[in-house]
Amino acid sequence: MEVFTTLNGIVAPLDRANVDTDAIIPKQFLKSIKRTGYGPYLFDEWRYLDHGEPGMDCSTRPRNADFVLNQPRYTQASILLARENFGCGSSREHAPWALLDDGFRCIIAPSFADIFYNNCFKNGILPVVLKDKEVDTLFAECEVTPAYTLNVNLQAQTVTTPRGDVFTFKVDAFRKHCLLEGLDEIALTLKESDAIRDYEKRRGKEAPWLFSTRP
Amino acid sequence: MGKTLFDKVWEQHIVRENDDGSTLLYIDRHLVHEVTSPQAFEGLRLSGRMPWRADAAVATPDHNVPTKHRDQGITDPVSRIQVEALEKNCREFGIREFGMDDVRQGIVHVVGPEEGLTLPGMTLVCGDSHTSTHGALGAIAVGIGTSEVEHVLATQCLIQKKPKVMRIRVDGSLPKGVTGKDMALYIIGRIGTAGGSGYAIEFAGSAVRGLSMEGRMTLCNMTIEAGARCGMVAVDDTTIAYVKNRPFAPEGQDWDAAVAVWQQLHSDEEAVFDREHVFDAAEIPPMVTWGTSPEMVVPVTASIPIMDDARDETQREGWLRALEYMNLSAGKPIQDIAVDKVFIGSCTNGRIEDFRAAVEIIKGRKIASNIKVAMVVSGSGLVKKQAEEEGLDEIFREAGFEWREPGCSMCLAMNADRLEPGERCASTSNRNFEGRQGQGGRTHLVSPAMAAAAAITGHFVDIREW
Numbered sequence: 001m002e003v004f005t006t007l008n009g010i011v012a013p014l015d016r017a018n019v020d021t022d023a024i025i026p027k028q029f030l031k032s033i034k035r036t037g038y039g040p041y042l043f044d045e046w047r048y049l050d051h052g053e054p055g056m057d058c059s060t061r062p063r064n065a066d067f068v069l070n071q072p073r074y075t076q077a078s079i080l081l082a083r084e085n086f087g088c089g090s091s092r093e094h095a096p097w098a099l100l101d102d103g104f105r106c107i108i109a110p111s112f113a114d115i116f117y118n119n120c121f122k123n124g125i126l127p128v129v130l131k132d133k134e135v136d137t138l139f140a141e142c143e144v145t146p147a148y149t150l151n152v153n154l155q156a157q158t159v160t161t162p163r164g165d166v167f168t169f170k171v172d173a174f175r176k177h178c179l180l181e182g183l184d185e186i187a188l189t190l191k192e193s194d195a196i197r198d199y200e201k202r203r204g205k206e207a208p209w210l211f212s213t214r215p
Numbered sequence: 216m217g218k219t220l221f222d223k224v225w226e227q228h229i230v231r232e233n234d235d236g237s238t239l240l241y242i243d244r245h246l247v248h249e250v251t252s253p254q255a256f257e258g259l260r261l262s263g264r265m266p267w268r269a270d271a272a273v274a275t276p277d278h279n280v281p282t283k284h285r286d287q288g289i290t291d292p293v294s295r296i297q298v299e300a301l302e303k304n305c306r307e308f309g310i311r312e313f314g315m316d317d318v319r320q321g322i323v324h325v326v327g328p329e330e331g332l333t334l335p336g337m338t339l340v341c342g343d344s345h346t347s348t349h350g351a352l353g354a355i356a357v358g359i360g361t362s363e364v365e366h367v368l369a370t371q372c373l374i375q376k377k378p379k380v381m382r383i384r385v386d387g388s389l390p391k392g393v394t395g396k397d398m399a400l401y402i403i404g405r406i407g408t409a410g411g412s413g414y415a416i417e418f419a420g421s422a423v424r425g426l427s428m429e430g431r432m433t434l435c436n437m438t439i440e441a442g443a444r445c446g447m448v449a450v451d452d453t454t455i456a457y458v459k460n461r462p463f464a465p466e467g468q469d470w471d472a473a474v475a476v477w478q479q480l481h482s483d484e485e486a487v488f489d490r491e492h493v494f495d496a497a498e499i500p501p502m503v504t505w506g507t508s509p510e511m512v513v514p515v516t517a518s519i520p521i522m523d524d525a526r527d528e529t530q531r532e533g534w535l536r537a538l539e540y541m542n543l544s545a546g547k548p549i550q551d552i553a554v555d556k557v558f559i560g561s562c563t564n565g566r567i568e569d570f571r572a573a574v575e576i577i578k579g580r581k582i583a584s585n586i587k588v589a590m591v592v593s594g595s596g597l598v599k600k601q602a603e604e605e606g607l608d609e610i611f612r613e614a615g616f617e618w619r620e621p622g623c624s625m626c627l628a629m630n631a632d633r634l635e636p637g638e639r640c641a642s643t644s645n646r647n648f649e650g651r652q653g654q655g656g657r658t659h660l661v662s663p664a665m666a667a668a669a670a671i672t673g674h675f676v677d678i679r680e681w
């Protein structure tokens with residue numbers, strides 16, 4: 001996993017609440033057995049006027065001029081500014097994969113859906129929860145400022161605006177550590193192999209039916 | 216201090232508590248399907264790892280499988296590759312799979328409880344958000360992403376932070392014709408799609424205890440639509456009777472020992488919850504969603520809300536966008552909404568009880584002339600078999616319904632079953648997001664009986680007056 005320390009990035013505003021994972025990456029793209037290549041299909045039903053299918057060449061598809069992320073000023077964006085309950089719906093990790101593939105490393109919103117929030121950390125994306133008012137401020141500033149850029153510092157847990165306002169956010173210590181170091185969580189857990197085996201031994205006596213392989 | 220049901224199951228699965236507040240939690244059962252697992256198996260392969268306990272995992276393809284002409288295999292080449300990848304991965308890593316030609320194949324969340332793979336007191340995961348379904352048996356069951364699927368395969372554990380616990384009590388008894396589905400939609404309408412965020416929910420109260428296991432599964436299934444990853448119901452006689460004699464359930468001495476343990480799986484009298492909601496079952500009517508989020512829901516006797524009723528600007532904007540997408544107008548009575556298609560199935564309502572309820576409504580009747588397609592898709596091969604043994608398929612066919620092979624089908628339209636742009640559907644599934652049942656398709660979530668009645672009349676009707 002790619003490390004995340006600080007990010008100075010252009011912000012793209014997506015002013016909708018309850019953006020669900022079906023909207024982030026529609027189901028037809030979930031048929032791929034790869035982890036990459038989802039970027040062009042990010043927000044497919046909003047971004048294009050035609051119906052998207054996996055494998056399509058998106059450079060020639062008709063774009064929806066009304067969809068905010070189609071504006072040229074946001075093509076280089078790496079921070080997505082969103083509204084409450086972002087990422088609700090399914091557990092598909094294809095959603096963070098698509099965001100990452102399209103260049104997003106950080107998403108700022110007043111709240112996230114649990115599974116999506118969790119999935120972001122596994123893929124080097126930092127989801128940042130700020131207060132409603134702070135998010136309102138960012139939307140307002142972003143709208144009137146071309147190439148609006150924020151500085152996100154994971155170590156310090158801060159988001160700094162161009163005017164110098166500093167907003168702090170919370171992040172779980174373990175997740176922060178993994179993201180800062182780009183750690184492989186499976187390798188970390190496997191260091192606990194003895195503890196896992198001890199647990200299995202003890203539990204196997206208490207509840208043997210959990211370890212039988214019938215029928 | 217008393218313990219909650221959630222606390223009890225959680226504590227039995229702690230391998231290690233870390234200083235940073237996270238817990239290494241042991242996972243008893245891992246259900247696997249074709250969509251969220253290929254990248255996880257690939258990860259194992261790339262790092263040269265093997266499953267920690269291959270016997271704890273069971274796989275079945277569901278999202279992509281065709282519900283017609285099974286004998287011809289999967290014609291969509293992309294879907295076929297994914298289903299074949301699951302088969303190949305299961306063979307390579309020694310994982311039991313109920314393949315497409317196995318009668319036990321079906322939607323993972325229907326198959327788990329049906330086979331006794333889901334047991335009370337377990338921790339259970341699956342790379343799918345509706346894993347919350349299995350909490351109906353008194354298990355901690357959570358949906359996970361693909362990275363975690365790989366993590367569980369490799370270590371049989373997950374690193375988790377203990378959520379807060381909310382109790383939702385529904386007291387009294389449900390009126391006739393009102394089901395677990397209506398209860399779920401009603402609760403979501405009241406607490407909102409983010410109402411359970413950060414919580415594990417325990418559903419309690421006499422109305423919940425009064426539900427059959429199928430009804431409890433429907434209720435827990437939609438916990439995720441209320442923003443919580445996990446929903447649970449305490450173990451009681453209904454639970455134990457359901458589990459008994461299932462193929463993977465314990466037997467003999469093991470069974471007796473298990474039952475003794477399971478009987479403890481309820482919240483203690485003095486248990487304290489971080490939050491509690493109390494509802495009166497008598498006030499729950501048949502519910503119908505009108506918008507593009509499960510919280511956009513009203514009683515069948517009501518009308519679509521007017522914009523002045525929105526609690527704030529964000530909600531008003533969401534409503535306006537939803538009305539435009541759904542091609543509906545504020546103030547329109549729900550019973551005036553005509554539908555084009557009807558879908559009865561999914562992990563929410565694809566079980567035998569759901570089909571029996573629908574059959575009650577349609578017996579001796581025919582679907583309305585404006586209904587282009589009405590289909591019934593079993594949650595599993597065994598549900599289908601049982602329904603056929605009871606003759607339900609005949610009644611469905613006579614009424615004009617299509618009787619299909621098991622799978623997710625038009626719940627998410629990853630296979631050929633889908634809405635065309637602009638089509639409107641009465642659906643027993645769980646999500647009414649934009650494009651969920653096909654691009655441009657419009658979904659109204661209802662109970663099986665409500666969907667069946669909509670098929671017969673061509674529009675929504677109050678099932679209590681049927």
Ligand code: SF4
Nearest residue numbers: 345561562623626627
């Ligand atoms: S039936 Fe629908 S909600 Fe359930 S697992 Fe399948 S796609 Fe997901």
